Amino acid sequence: MAVLTASITLSDGRTLPAGSRGAIVLVYENGAAYEVEFSKPFRAVVTLEADQLKEAEPA
Known part of the structure; x- marks a missing residue:
């Protein structure tokens, strides 16, 4: 995630x-x-560069 x-x-x-x-x-x-793949706030599949993301903490 x-x-x-x-x-x-x-x-x-x-x-x-x-x-x-x-x-x-x-x-x-x-x-x-x-x-x-995102489901909220709406469904979308997006290609992103590494610097646009960080690792999600466990839910």
Whole structure:
């Protein structure tokens, strides 16, 4: 699990706020980027660079 370090605006105009939690579903180039699936505040799968995420603390 990972947490967004800053808000990001998707190409469709929706914004995932900083602190959104998502599941890492794919790792690119030894951790340079990640594909992350979010379910809240809405469902989205987003490719993010490593510096846009931090490890989520256990729920």
